[in-house]
Amino acid sequence: MTPKLLERSRLDDLVSILSNDYQVFGPVARKADVSFQEVSSAEMLDLNYTTTTLPPKKFFHLRETLLEYREGEFNAPELDLERSILLFGVHPCDLNAILRMDRLLSKEFVDLYYLRRRENSAIVALNCTEVGENCFCASLGTGPAIDKGFDLLLTDLGDSYLVEVGTLRGQRMIEDLNLEDASQADLRKKEELLEAARAKFKKSIRMEGLAEVAAESPDHEVWTLIGESGGLAGCFPCLSCGNCSLVCPTCYCYEVADIPDITLRAGVRRRELDSCQLLEYAKVAMGHNFRPDRKSRVRHWMTCKFGGAGGGLESSCVGCGRCIHSCPAHIDLTEVAKALWGE
Amino acid sequence: MAKLRCGFFKFTGCAGCQMEILRLEEEFPRLLELIDIAYWPMVTTRGWEGDLDVAFVEGSVSTPRELREIKEIRERSKVVVALGECALTGCIPSIRNFMLQREAEKRVYDHPLWIESIAVRGLDVYIEVDIHLPGCPPHRNTILEVIKGAALGRDPYLRRHSVCIECKLKDNGCLLTDEGRPCMGPLINAGCGAICPSLNRVCEGCYGPMSATNASSHAQILKEIGLSEADIRRKFRKYAGWTPDFRREAE
Amino acid sequence: MPRKAVIREITEETHDTKTFTFDFIDSGPRGLEFVAGQFAMISILGYGEAAISIASDPDDRSGLDLTVREVGAVTGALFRLREGDEVGIRGPYGNGWPLTQAEGKRLLLISGGCGCGTLRPVILSHKNNPRRFRYVEVLHGARTPGDVIYRKDYEETWRDIPDTRVLLSVDKVPAGETWSHSVGVVTTLFDEMETEPEGSIVLMCGPEIMMKFSVLGLLKRGFSPDQIFCSMERRMRCGVGLCGHCQLGSKYVCRDGPVFSYAELEKLPDHIVRGG
Known part of the structure; x- marks a missing residue:
């Protein structure tokens, strides 16, 4: 379908049409950060945002009740999927992360809870014409533009948004708006803006082959510097706080626990996002811990991002920069990569 | 029973x-x-x-x-x-x-x-x-x-991770990295549900040290955001200054 | 989602280890189709789930045997259950021992403590199918004679299987206990061992420190890293390669393991089987 043009002033028309069929969530500015929140009008949106605290995984994989039990009987609970959700203004890095999560959680064994939530969602993506100080998606090919995974894709051209359609569902979303076709000049402008954006990145990472380099360097000094003492490129040693895992759009590891109610005869089995940076993560019965030191835990996280995720050799990092921003100690994945490459 | x-x-x-x-x-x-x-x-x-x-x-x-x-x-x-x-x-x-x-x-x-x-x-x-x-x-x-x-007849399920985990699970913004305020959350045991940060107050540390604290690193971070050495000492001393985890920073 | 199973029988093995025989009581088959070396997730409501190696006879699908040591919340709760009580079980999970590769070869089984549970299906398969493996030599070590799981089988039943040799060892013999086998760590049995590297496969399960010294001893005797297989233990929450807790580098113990060749393990971090 030919790309369309949506005048900036009509953004609210789009949001209100979407609100008829979906519960719409988009980037909303808060005191000092941006967060995906439910929106009812375009003016609530902050589409100039660079990043949000939690990635969109918060809608699919934060915590979940796996089973409910009562008097010895147990069953899977119904998911609360009354209305479909629509994520508005998802950046390419985050959309790429969602697509990777889709793959990681539907390998040999499928995570039904995740997939059901995903199937219940629609996505209006937003290409990045501005770049955050911690972004490095361009070097990974996961931004600042995207060409798949969305129902609609917006690019801010200034006075208007270029609207590209990715699915039939997306086509229906804009049907009633009677948008005019975009011109060749509009399409050229999109490419110019994205090209300009690519030139703005301050950080980059050389990812190809990094997984092997990291796997072959378990005793590299960089692990000691970020894990124990010294620091690297101005960072302090890791705090094991786990922020990096929670904010990473592709960290999917979770913890499971049974929570009985006060009668003890009923309760739930619940999962919740976990972090491999926490001391207890690799502890087994009898108290033995396979990653007792901070150095081995940071190394594990980094090598997972570099390519160990899901047992594959595909990087799960999309260059969103959240781990850098959210790290109180300023540990910077791109600096770790440089050190491993000997740069 | x-x-x-x-x-x-x-x-x-x-x-x-x-x-x-x-x-x-x-x-x-x-x-x-x-x-x-x-x-x-x-x-x-x-x-x-x-x-x-x-x-x-x-x-x-x-x-x-x-x-x-x-x-x-x-x-x-x-x-x-x-x-x-x-x-x-x-x-x-x-x-x-x-x-x-x-x-x-x-x-x-x-x-x-x-x-x-x-x-x-x-x-x-x-x-x-x-x-x-x-x-x-x-x-x-x-x-x-x-x-x-x-x-x-089992141990209680009490996690020993940081307050940060609870904060993030609540999708709070970060008082430390977003605002440069002296939050003790990265060192402190969770369990409170991140009640103070959720109410726009930094974590003071009232649940004590979590399981794998790195107090000296956090002391450097607090210094970087502008706390005086006396203030940093007070932060560590307030709730758990006498613990092996915090004592060096509290003294 | 776990399937419901009922405890048919409980066998006391040692002071801290029991073998539970379960029958599934849902609409599916009573037992479980599995490959020797796989594990199951046992679930007790209010306590959680734990990964336990399957110890059943792989040719007998009438029930499911799990040999369990009491070490945590779930196993503690299981130990308080009686015959007739219900639990949840899901599985089987994991890759299992490379028995197809081992067919026609000599098998050397090395186990320590309750690591023998996952090797029991191999011995029983050998008993049922005399021509499957050329020869099976079993080396099992425990702390004291009282800690030897399947003791009667090791000392009598399995010893009588044709083409089978059983060697036992304990770290120490407390006063008052009788023991007619070796004393010392399991590797002391290497001197009596008959298996030669040529045409053999080694299957190993036990504490990592035991596997480490066993691997060292075997390499010294000319075994190569790709003929030694180790079954690894890690914290597991999901059992199916999703929750991440059991990762060894980029590998999932639950999905890519629990059995790894030493050639693979050599390249993986965060375990101590590899020396150094």
């Missing part, structure tokens, strides 16, 4: 932890199907007789009498729960440890000679504690989990 014979004891502390148990108002009737209150001076005049399945001990040990009593509690109880931060780390009363004993006594009492006190210490120093329930006071859900765990 036989009910658990429980005792509730108060040492040096503010009684806030016991109050938190009393605040389980809705659950209380059903809680009493799991436990028998064998001894609890705050709610019953009944004296302490017989042995206990579970002893909840609030407060730190700071007098010779408490020292004798905690040993007796240990001998007469199957499970000893250190209830709250004073029983774990000494908490706010342990600030006293950073000055001379006599000076502290003189500041408070007109006749310090009448006072018999020793350094403020958590129960761990004197007895083997089975369950450490952090918090000032512990969150009601964690108190319930301890009781449920004891009734089920």
Whole structure:
């Protein structure tokens, strides 16, 4: 379908049409950060945002009740999927992360809870014409533009948004708006803006082959510097706080626990996002811990991002920069990569 | 299932932890199907007789009498729960440890000679504690989990990770990295539900150190955002300054 | 989602280890189709789930045997259950021992403590199918004679299987206990061992420190890293390669393991089987 043009002033028309069929969530500015929140009008949106605290995984994989039990009987609970959700203004890095999560959680064994939530969602993506100080998606090919995974894709051209359609569902979303076709000049402008954006990145990472380099360097000094003492490129040693895992759009590891109610005869089995940076993560019965030191835990996280995720050799990092921003100690994945490459 | 014979004891502390148990108002009737209150001076005049399945001990040990009593509690109880931060780390009363004993006594009492006190210490120093329930006071859900765990014959499910995890699970913005405010969350044991950061207040550390703290690194971070050395010392001293995790930074 | 199963029988193995025989009581088959070396997730409501190696006879699908040591919340709760009580079980999970590769070869089984549970299906398969493996030599070590799981089988039943040799060892013999086998760590049995590297496969399960020294001893005797297989233990929450807890580098113990060749393990971090 030919790309369309949506005048900036009509953004609210789009949001209100979407609100008829979906519960719409988009980037909303808060005191000092941006967060995906439910929106009812375009003016609530902050589409100039660079990043949000939690990635969109918060809608699919934060915590979940796996089973409910009562008097010895147990069953899977119904998911609360009354209305479909629509994520508005998802950046390419985050959309790429969602697509990777889709793959990681539907390998040999499928995570039904995740997939059901995903199937219940629609996505209006937003290409990045501005770049955050911690972004490095361009070097990974996961931004600042995207060409798949969305129902609609917006690019801010200034006075208007270029609207590209990715699915039939997306086509229906804009049907009633009677948008005019975009011109060749509009399409050229999109490419110019994205090209300009690519030139703005301050950080980059050389990812190809990094997984092997990291796997072959378990005793590299960089692990000691970020894990124990010294620091690297101005960072302090890791705090094991786990922020990096929670904010990473592709960290999917979770913890499971049974929570009985006060009668003890009923309760739930619940999962919740976990972090491999926490001391207890690799502890087994009898108290033995396979990653007792901070150095081995940071190394594990980094090598997972570099390519160990899901047992594959595909990087799960999309260059969103959240781990850098959210790290109180300023540990910077791109600096770790440089050190491993000997740069 | 036989009910658990429980005792509730108060040492040096503010009684806030016991109050938190009393605040389980809705659950209380059903809680009493799991436990028998064998001894609890705050709610019953009944004296302490017989042995206990579970002893909840609030407060730190700071007098010779408490020292004798905690040993007796240990001998007469199957499970000893250190209830709250004073029983774990000494908490706010342990600030006293950073000055001379006599000076502290003189500041408070007109006749310090009448006072018999020793350094403020958590129960761990004197007895083997089975369950450490952090918090000032512990969150009601964690108190319930301890009781449920004891009734089920398993350890309670109490996670030892940072407050940051709870903050992120609530999708809070970060007071430290977004705003440069001196939050202790990355070092502090979760369990509170990140209540202060959720209300736009930095974590002061009232749940004590989590399981794998890196205090010296965090002290550098606090310095970087502009805290003076005296302020940093106070941050570490406030709730758990006497613990091995924080002591170097608190001194 | 776990399937419901009932405890048919409980066998006391040692002071801290029991073998539970379960029958599934849902609409599916009573037993479980599995490959020797796989594991199951046992679930007890209110306590959680734990990964336990399957110890059943792989040719007998009438029930499911799990040999369990009491070490945590779930196993503690299981130990308080009686015959007739219900639990949840899901599985089987993991890759299992490379028995197809081992067919026609000599098998050397080395186990320590309760690591023998996952090797029991191999021995039973050998008993049922005399021509499957050329020869099976079993080396099992425990702390004391009282800690030897399947003791009667090791000392009598399995010893009588044709083409089978059983060697036992304990670290120490406390006063008052009788023991007619070796004393010392399991590797002391290497001197009596008959298996030669040529045409053999080694299957190993036990504490990592035991596997480490066993691997060292075998390499010294000329075994190569790709003929030694180790079964690894890690914290597991999901059992199916999703929760992440059991990762060894980029590998999932639950999905890519629990059995790894030493050639693979050599390249993986965060374990101590590899020396150094």
